[in-house]
Amino acid sequence: MSLPLEGVRILAVEHYGAGPFGSMHLADLGADVIKIENKAVGGDSARHVAPYLLGDNDSQFFQSMNRNKRSMALDLKSSEGRKIFEKLVATADGVTSNLRGDQPEKLKLTYKDLSQFNKKIVCAHISAYGRSGPRVNWPGYDYLMQGETGFMYLTGEPDGPPSRMGLSIVDWTTGLTNMLGLVSSILSAKGTGIGRDIDVSLFDTALFQTSYTSIWYLNESHKTERTPRSAHPVLVPSQLFKAKDGWLYVMAMTEKFWKIIIDETESQKISEDPRFTDFKSRLENRDELTEVLDRVFIKKTVSDWMEIFAGKIPIGPVYDLDQALDNPFVKERGMIQSFSHPDKEKLRTLSNPILVNGERLPVQRAPKLGENSDEILEDLGYSTQEIELMKKNKII
DSSP: OOOOTTTTTEEEEEEEEEEHHHHHHHHTTOOEEEEEGGGTSSSSGGGSSSSOOOOOEEEHHHHHHHHOOOOOOOOOOTTTHHHHHHHHHHSSSSEEEEEOTHHHHHTTTTTHTTTTTTTTTTEEEEEOSSSTTTTTTTOOOHHHHHHHHTTHHSSSSSOOOOOOOOHHHHHHHHHHHHHHHHHHHHHHHHHSSSEEEEEEHHHHHHHHHTTHHHHHHHHHHHOOOOGGGGGOSSSSSSEEEOOOOSSSEEEEHHHHHHHHHHHTTTTTTHHSGEEEGSSSHHHTTTTHHHHHHHHHHTTTTTTHHHHTTTTOOOOOEEOOOHHHHOOHHHHHHEEEEEEETTTTEEEEEOOOOOOTEEEOOOOOOOOOOTTTTHHHHHHTTTTTTHHHHHHHTTTO
């Protein structure tokens, strides 16, 4: 398979979540993503996240975000390690990092520092709160952003405490946003010969995702509140409903879909009720409509309703994670692949959601710490004797 980013090289000074998740997409698409890891601290901290460890300095957590990459063990703070990094920069298209906001400057990972070795280099930085401003040296993580940017306040039942999302959604979207900036700038640099710095923060990315709720507030002082049953803030019914054996999410986002619900459930009396005749009235009487429709949906199982409405309205079952992954549709979509690993005969993982000419992107295991150091150094022109001396001096 020919991959769209073959020939693109990215140096990744990254760890844990946002950075590795983002650069994994480039590696999946064929880019040569080289993780720069400090062997003295055991490399990327994700290598040590329990409970499912894989031998020394490896884990299933790490494998989930670092497949298709290479690993270079390198002490960036040593003079010799820095020289090697600068030689790598000369061969690369981009450098990406996810560090505290003040660290790229200190580690000399900015365009100002690296352009002397490669005018086209693009330096893409992820931080918690940005590389400028009063929080430049603050550490920060996904859950904090969910709290401060309103995510937690909008999540959960109205009478419950603020709730975080079940997954690290801010990490993932920040990583992807950073990669969009990086790839766009690499494309520009190929034409102009000049690279640049790209900055993306967890805070800015989270806040940007408040989208239409923020524009409503900024222009109309409209404060979006939590809704019962995880409902849409204004379109009704678009929410959870109880079935005989579980939960359904039903989305009547248009009057056409509302009519289909009425017809298929033989509930003409509901549509004739003046409280439910249009979106405005249904919004004003959301709680009453929930009670009425609960009495309808409770009569059949989730699978019964899925069969009745399949392809007719937007509807879906609400699964726990094992049901979601064991769903036959996941297999039909080819969303699970496997690869071999030195410490586990077969590891199963999710496929990248991007299809290239209708085919799933190939998957290879994430590298062991420093697994590719020798081959990378040989490509830079270092001899076997020089490489062994670097190992002895703990530069690699």
